[in-house]
Amino acid sequence: MPLHYRFFLVASIICALLVAAPILTVFLHAMAPTELIFHLYNTLLPTYISNTILLIIGVTLGTGSIGVGTAWLVTMCRFPGRCIMEWALVLPLAAPTYVLAYAYANFLEHAGPVQELLRQMFYLKPRDYWFPEIRSLGGVIVMLTITLFPYVYLLARAAFLEQSVCVIEVSRTLGKTPVQTFMRIALPLARPAIAAGIALAVMETLADYGTVSYFGVQTFTTGVYLAIFSFGDRVAAAQLASGLLIFVIIVIFMERISRGRQRFDHTTNIYRKLPIFRLSKMKAAGALTACALPVFLGFLLPTILLIHMTTTNGHKVFGIRYITMTINSATLAGITSVLAVFISLLMAYTNRLSKDSCTILLSKLAALGYAVPSSVIAIGILIPISLFDRCVDDATRHILGLSTGLLMSGSAVSLIYAYLVRFLAVSLHTIEAGMTKITPNMDKAAQVLGNSPRSILKRVHLPMLRSSLLTATLIVFVDVMKELPATMILRPFNFNTLAVQAHNLAADERISQAATPSLTILVVGLLPVILLSWHISKSRTLCQ
Known part of the structure; x- marks a missing residue:
């Protein structure tokens, strides 16, 4: 050489x-042996495992449905505001998940403006109504979903753009509706890209610390910090980190298994214009709402809340x-x-x-x-x-x-x-x-x-x-x-x-x-x- x-x-x-x-x-x-891991095994480790599994399931379902749905709408459908939604759906990537957690906790907690407005409007006392608890496992899943869905959106949209026009036209020729074309043709062809995007979102979920610690949800990541800063046991921290790494390996392995030997190669480098599904006024309004809502929740509303808090008491x-x-x-x-x-x-x-x-x-x-x-x-x-x-x-x-x-x-x-x-x-x-x-x-x-x-x-x-x-x-x-x-x-x-x-x-x-x-x-x-x-x-x- x-x-x-x-x-x-x-x-x-x-x-x-x-x-x-x-x-x-x-x-x-x-x-290396350590006694702390046996203590955690009998107390917190089952909670770490169950919460981590529930987080993976929730984020997978949330990011998959939002990312794939919005990618299909902006790629194949035509409705007012579609050009803005194309790039706006990427904006939630700019905000760290823990930043959204801080903003929404202040906005939705018991002393926040939303519940205070409800009590004033309906003359309610604190025990007269029920309101979802933001500082919970469900709250963490929502925060991670509205922040991480762009990973799935980017890869799914790229896959939809590269799909063959011929198979879509054949589906329409056979009388299939846009929904049937999406479910039977486009979705299976884009499956490897969607699985890769979901795997990225899940790995970011496993790596998150700021959101789960602030919302009080015990996961493997919070266990690592507990072992280091509270108990000073780095061996136990390494063992918990190894367990977290095993979760990551399982996610990667499942993504590979789901893909299998599937390959979708192009026979030409010439791309034709994709067919367009024109939406009626009602469907167009629904499509715009479906695309705008994740952008509003994942970027616009948190930005407005942070600006307000910074200018008033920041x-x-x-x-x-x-x-x-x-x-x-x-x-x-x-x-x-x-x-x-x-x-x-x-x-x-x-x-x-x-x-x-x-x-x-x-x-x-x-x-x-x-x-x-x-x-x-x-x-x-x-x-x-x-x-x-x-x-x-x-x-x-x-x-x-x-x-x-x-x-x-x-x-x-x-x-x-x-x-x-x-x-x-x-x-x-x-x-x-x-x-x-x-x-x-x-x-x-x-x-x-x-x-x-x-x-x-x-x-x-x-x-x-x-x-x-x-x-x-x-x-x-x-x-x-x-x-x-x-x-x-x-x-x-x-x-x-x-x-x-x-x-x-x-x-x-x-x-x-x-x-x-x-x-x-x-x-x-x-x-x-x-x-x-x-x-x-x-x-x-x-x-x-």
């Missing part, structure tokens, strides 16, 4: 092993404290996004240079981090780093009589490492998708002209990947800005980010003050979401 090829391959191997190391550490450390956005936290969040997000894009570009280019089983396995290994909850990754990083700090401290005490304290634990380095492990797959998939659009003939032509692989990457690929690189950078940036579980475990002492500040204020029931950092996170998340919507609309025009 030539030296320049070997450089890219070795670098990719190192990056993939670094990504997999925290996960392997959790499994190895979970084998903290000053431009105060020194919030400027410092914004700089902290932006610095971590900026460093992580740049490193993630650099590593992803290196690995994607290695796959392009050498398309063998080794490089394919490496890319799958690097993408494993996105399927693993942040709490699991944080435990996998915290255990070896703590061991390293103790060994160095013992050595310096013995030799020099000095204590080094904590060198790596609670540092920004460990935090950025966790972010990279968690979100590297996002940038890797984005860059790989952009690289597949570059024909291999350009690489061969550059090689004939005497360019080395490094020169081809610099002079050919980088200019053509500019859009993909920018998109990957923005998406990773916003994901890091919203990240809470890993930040809570690994952040340096007295180092706050916007996400941590929002969680701490909400935990103290200072919801109005928590609205300020929450609104800041939401505003920052709008840019990549709008960019993503623009790319989707552009690709749709090309497909038709």
Whole structure:
């Protein structure tokens, strides 16, 4: 193998092993004995398991029905406001789930404006009526559903856009109604994409900490934090994290099983305009309502509530404290996004240079981090780093009589490492998708002209990947800005980010003050979401 090829391959191997190391550490450390896990087994573990299973079922049904239904309506049907709904249905991705939890809890709780208005209008006393409890398992399912359904919507819509026009026309020729065409033709063809979108939503559900902890719902994620911060038992935390990881593996395995050997290949690259189902006035009003309601509940209403709370009782956005936290969040997000894009570009280019089983396995290994909850990754990083700090401290005490304290634990380095492990797959998939659009003939032509692989990457690929690189950078940036579980475990002492500040204020029931950092996170998340919507609309025009 030539030296320049070997450089890219070795670098990719190192990056993939670094990504997999925290996960392997959790499994190895979970084998150690601990008494706490037996206590949890007799008390809280059954609750963890039942609540986690119910969350998976509820979010699967909710995101699947909303995501698939809205994707079919905006793709195949014509009704007033459809063009706006195409991109508006992606907006809930900009809001972290725990931000919606803070806004809705303040809005719907007993002392909130909704119940207070009901009592005033009907002259009711607190015990004269029943109102759904937002801080419950059902409330968590609703919050996660209205935030995560865009994952299913994006993939389902892309699948509907790529379906063959011929089979849809044959269905209509045979006298099938639009509903029958959807159920018997479009839905089975889009099943792999829908299953992948639901799997993403479920994995985000398993990784959630802010919402379940604030609503008081005990899951595996809250158990990990209980073992660390309340009991100080990292072995028990690793064992709970392993149980959470088993849930993730089951979800991925079930998604693969449901897909089976199904493949739907196109016989041509020429796309015809999709048939259009014209809706009557009543059906058009129903379709618009079905698309607008998730947008209103998942983005518009929480944004309005956060703006109101920020302007009335919130903290000053431009105060020194919030400027410092914004700089902290932006610095971590900026460093992580740049490193993630650099590593992803290196690995994607290695796959392009050498398309063998080794490089394919490496890319799958690097993408494993996105399927693993942040709490699991944080435990996998915290255990070896703590061991390293103790060994160095013992050595310096013995030799020099000095204590080094904590060198790596609670540092920004460990935090950025966790972010990279968690979100590297996002940038890797984005860059790989952009690289597949570059024909291999350009690489061969550059090689004939005497360019080395490094020169081809610099002079050919980088200019053509500019859009993909920018998109990957923005998406990773916003994901890091919203990240809470890993930040809570690994952040340096007295180092706050916007996400941590929002969680701490909400935990103290200072919801109005928590609205300020929450609104800041939401505003920052709008840019990549709008960019993503623009790319989707552009690709749709090309497909038709």
